[in-house]
Amino acid sequence: MVKSKTQVISDGFLKNKKMNIFKITVFAIFLLNAFALSAQEHSLKIIPEPLQVQVNNGSFTLKKENVIYLDTNFLEAQPEVKQLQQLIVNKAKIDLPIVNRDSNKKVGIHVFRDPKIKNKEGYVLDIDARGIHLSAAHRTGLFYGIQTLAQIFPVPIENIPLEKLPFLSITDSPRFPYRSLMLDPARHFLPIEDIKKYIDVMAAYKYNHLHLHLTDDQGWRIEIKEYPLLTEIGSKRKETDGDGQPHSGFYTQEELEDLVAYARTKHVEIIPEIDMPGHGLSILAAYPNLACFPRKFEVSTVPGVSKELLCAGKKEVYEFYEHIISEVASIFPNTKMHIGGDEAPLDQWEKCPNCQKTMQENSLEKEEELMAYFFDRINNILINYDKEPLLWYESNVENYPKNSTVILWRYEEPDVKLREIQSRGLKMINSYGGNVYFDYPQWEGDIPKTNWMNIISLEKTYAFDPVRGLPEEENNFIIGVEGCVWGEYVPNIDRAFYMTYPRALALAEAGWSTDKNRSWENFQKKLDKHFIRFINEGINFRPPNELSKK
Ligand SMILES: [Zn+2]
Missing domain, CATH: 3.30.379.10 (Chitobiase/beta-hexosaminidase domain 2-like)
Known part of the structure; x- marks a missing residue:
């Protein structure tokens, strides 16, 4: 028995040279300690657990x-x-x-x-x-x-x-219709072929949406024919976090059309995100006149939230988004388009004469109302292209367009926010940062450079409750779940896989299986079969060796 397991592991090692010896050793200990009996048990080990x-x-x-x-x-x-x-x-x-x-x-x-x-x-x-x-x-x-x-x-x-x-x-059949993972090629560009491999694996676990965060302060990754400087200037940054290495990359429209067609064969829809009105330094580096106070901007080289927003008082900004949305809509045929909406500090809008004039003309008293006005105007453009807005939820936005779906993500007061979303009559996707932010470390030392991120262990992800205890008659507005792999510390697809799995297996059960049908105890017993598959197919993952110590 021990011998046959060792055999399996070394076969996998030969096929996947990227898997290092340390990891194989950890994995072997994990298997032997935690799953010594699993070969004798008859279990189908299907993830997510069927109905x-x-x-x-x-x-x-x-x-x-x-x-x-x-x-x-x-x-x-x-x-x-x-x-x-x-x-x-x-x-x-x-x-x-x-x-x-x-x-x-x-x-x-x-x-x-x-x-x-x-x-x-x-x-x-x-x-x-x-x-x-x-x-x-x-x-x-x-x-x-x-x-x-x-x-x-x-x-x-x-x-x-x-x-x-x-x-x-x-x-x-699934519990929720919307089961999603998010990748962030804005922070670190990911080649199309790598994203296809990611789709292959997520589809095998019955995820049906891949959200691509295509734009941010650190890079603009989608070709827009009307605004060529977005990629000529906005897709390049001179370094990352002081490493002295230039970073660049973008997708042509043709490549994205090919990706959409590929994803469709796996029954996965790609949701593009164009983050607005914040997270836009890559736009302003190319087109500084879209800022409240035009000057020279640079594509950001460090993580963090910038105070620069696109100006809500300039007609050129709305013309810009009209062109962007028309081109993005022609590539992605699905009904939802993610328009960001997160982390947009209002400092510049408070000082900007154009923003203030727009507020006066529309009888808006505070900048939070100007934010709602901005999203209303963007939504009117989306409607013309048969799209519905998807947004990161922020409590301080005065109101959202009625047809919006919002994503719960912030760590603080999730239950208060959930109730707000419910009372505003919006649809919700649960991506609560305390359970399903997969860029966060799975264990101590997982991300050596940072110490501010909480550990989200496999067990913690498994404990994720997509409806946060709301009874069935009240939770219909929650349409699904999303696991987010933010890219600041995810330089390539191998790292993205490492951060995603096995936690995305746990989330797959939260999104597909009923609460009655899933349990942490049973889930742990199913993992070995999936790890064997990952090794054989060259898919990187983090062995949850903390489980073998119990
Ligand atoms: Zn302004």
């Missing part, structure tokens, strides 16, 4: 003679069925043909449409003596059924033939 699972006696063994039968009423699901075909090649090394057919009498793999399944993301997966039966009302549900099946295939630690699957019956 209903029944494991039956017996198993089905895939054979070369099997066929994948696709229901002729479900032919639009061809792309997903091809992914299923590829999955079986990858997991069991068997390449099965796809045949369109109504009957499901023959032994094999049967994919069919079941309009009785109410949730678009729901599915039913049965495995019995006649084979594998996957049904859904919609392609998305089928996709999630395939992700579940992918996790049911054995990994070497289980010492089961790779083509052998237990008899079972799973009925599944």
Whole structure:
């Protein structure tokens, strides 16, 4: 037993040279201490935990003679069925043909449409003596059924033939419709191919939105044809935190269109964020006239909140955003666009003659009302492009457009803010910084450069309650969850993976599984299978070795 585990680990090591020896050692100790019995237990170890699972006696063994039968009423699901075909090649090394057919009498793999399944993301997966039966009302549900099946295939630690699957019956659908992770290429540019790899992994855990923080003081990362200096000047900074190394990078519109199309094959929508009216030094470095007090600005080289906002009293600012929104909307077809709204100190607006004139003309008494006016005008532009605003929630904004969805994120007084959001009649996504800020360290020493960040351990993320105790009849305004990987200390995708996993596995259960169906005890027992997969696929993660000390 010990030998077979060591074998698995060294195989993974050979495949993934980036994994260092220290980490492998820690991981080995973790496995041996925490999961010595796991190979004997029969557990499917599916993350996120499905709604209903029944494991039956017996198993089905895939054979070369099997066929994948696709229901002729479900032919639009061809792309997903091809992914299923590829999955079986990858997991069991068997390449099965796809045949369109109504009957499901023959032994094999049967994919069919079941309009009785109410949730678009729901599915039913049965495995019995006649084979594998996957049904859904919609392609998305089928996709999630395939992700579940992918996790049911054995990994070497289980010492089961790779083509052998237990008899079972799973009925599944998500708790929340919106399950998201956020990456921050504004702080550190991430190449498109790396983001695709990130999408592959999140989709396997049934996340359906990737939020890209595309603009900030430290960099503007999206090509805008009307304003070429945004990328010519705004995408470059001379150094990062005093390292003396220039940093730059941006996405062309064509690259982003390709990314959107790729994400769609994984049933992930990309939410672009253009942060306004603060976090805009990269804009002002290129177009200083958009500031309240134009002068020479530089793309920021350090973390922190700048007091420079775009001027709410200049018509050029609204013209600027009209162009930006029209170009961004043409790349991202989804309904939501994130327009930032966080950390926008009002100091400059208080002093600016243009801002003050706008306040007088519109009978606004304080700058907080000017902020609401600003978002109303931006929202009017969004409506013209069939978009709804998504914003970081700030208590001091006088009011938000009624069609807004806001993200709860601030550490202080989350329950007070939750009640405010509810009473304002807004929709909410929970990204509470005390549980699901994945740029925060998972344990002591995780981020050597900083000491102000709280530790968010895997257990703390698992304890995340997306509705913060609100009873069901009151929590309908909460539509989902988001884990944020802010990029100040995340220089590349390997680090992003390290910060994301395994905490995003814990959040995946908070977003998908019911509270009744999930438990910290059971979750810990499921992790080893997923870590084996990460090692085999070269996905970086942090071994939660603190758990092995218990
Ligand atoms: Zn101004």
